[in-house]
Amino acid sequence: MRSExxxxxxxxxxxxxxxxxxxxxxxxxxxxxxxxxxxEFLEEGASFEALVTLxxxxxxxxxxERLPALRLVxxxxxxxxxIDLAACAARNVVVTNTPGVLTEATAxxxxxxxxxxxxxxxxxxxxxxxxxxxxxxxxxxxxxxxHGSTLGIVGFGRIGQAMARRARGFGMHVLYTQxxxxxxxxxxxxxxxxxxxxxxxxxxxxVSLHCPLTDETKNLVSSKRLSTMRPGSILINTAxxxxxxxxxxxxxxxxxxxxxxxxxxFARESxxxxxxxxxxxxxxxxxxxxxxxxxxxxTRVAMAETAAKNLVAFFHDGNPPNVVxx
Numbered sequence: 001m002r003s004e005x006x007x008x009x010x011x012x013x014x015x016x017x018x019x020x021x022x023x024x025x026x027x028x029x030x031x032x033x034x035x036x037x038x039x040e041f042l043e044e045g046a047s048f049e050a051l052v053t054l055x056x057x058x059x060x061x062x063x064x065e066r067l068p069a070l071r072l073v074x075x076x077x078x079x080x081x082x083i084d085l086a087a088c089a090a091r092n093v094v095v096t097n098t099p100g101v102l103t104e105a106t107a108x109x110x111x112x113x114x115x116x117x118x119x120x121x122x123x124x125x126x127x128x129x130x131x132x133x134x135x136x137x138x139x140x141x142x143x144x145x146x147h148g149s150t151l152g153i154v155g156f157g158r159i160g161q162a163m164a165r166r167a168r169g170f171g172m173h174v175l176y177t178q179x180x181x182x183x184x185x186x187x188x189x190x191x192x193x194x195x196x197x198x199x200x201x202x203x204x205x206x207v208s209l210h211c212p213l214t215d216e217t218k219n220l221v222s223s224k225r226l227s228t229m230r231p232g233s234i235l236i237n238t239a240x241x242x243x244x245x246x247x248x249x250x251x252x253x254x255x256x257x258x259x260x261x262x263x264x265x266f267a268r269e270s271x272x273x274x275x276x277x278x279x280x281x282x283x284x285x286x287x288x289x290x291x292x293x294x295x296x297x298x299t300r301v302a303m304a305e306t307a308a309k310n311l312v313a314f315f316h317d318g319n320p321p322n323v324v325x326x
């Protein structure tokens with residue numbers, strides 16, 4: 001009789017995820033914030049048949065060499081840029097993700113950043129806390145309008161479409177761009193117009209990124225693209241930090257044409273630290289959040305339990321519902 005598979009779970013998870021994973025095999029629980037970098041994990045790596053990973057776990061060819069029994073990587077995220085898909089495919093290692101369950105939470109945070117950047121909410125908070133507010137003045141922190149403005153969305157999958165739905169409630173005009181156009185009925189339902197990438201940046205008052213990180217989208221927001229944006233326009237990024245050239249963004253915020261930005265992700269987020277462009281940090285017209293777009297409790301539970309369901313299904317019948325195709 002075959003023994004139960006050994007499964008490494010990178011970190012404690014909310015909800016019933018660990019309990020569900022234990023239905024499939026013997027669980028070894030990693031340390032929060034350490035995951036696959038733990039020396040104890042590496043010492044036992046040869047026996048693990050599955051990993052449950054977070055986006056801070058880098059699964060590359062070098063790691064896979066130390067995991068000869070590995071059959072599955074269940075990533076607790078939608079994006080898989082922390083995983084070398086080609087290296088996994090070469091070793092017949094299946095990779096799964098958690099799409100769908102974090103759509104609304106991410107769109108909520110993105111729209112929150114949009115409002116905060118446009119209406120200078122974080123600046124107002126700092127003013128009040130520092131004692132700088134001495135009473136109403138007609139010219140205090142005058143921001144940019146949101147209602148009736150044009151929102152450009154780069155990447156019109158689940159999250160991009162959720163942003164469009166929120167924008168309709170604010171009477172916004174929505175432009176979108178991606179590789180393939182939606183059918184006309186969906187465009188009508190979402191109140192969205194398909195345009196080129198260049199038109200999104202040139203014609204929008206606010207541009208929000210919802211694209212995956214690929215070779216094509218790395219530094220998508222370059223100095224050239226930023227220079228085409230409208231005076232006073234706003235950039236929102238809850239996708240991946242490396243989609244934006246941070247030095248170019250800092251220059252555009254400091255010298256124009258941008259009026260503000262809202263960022264939840266950063267170009268140099270490693271597994272252990274974050275290094276943000278010093279000029280960007282100095283810009284007062286940026287609202288920063290620490291990569292928390294999916295961080296409401298119900299969503300994090302759903303992400304963890306979706307990863308668990310992928311793993312259980314893999315060991316039950318070999319057909320997990322959310323396989324990432326390479």
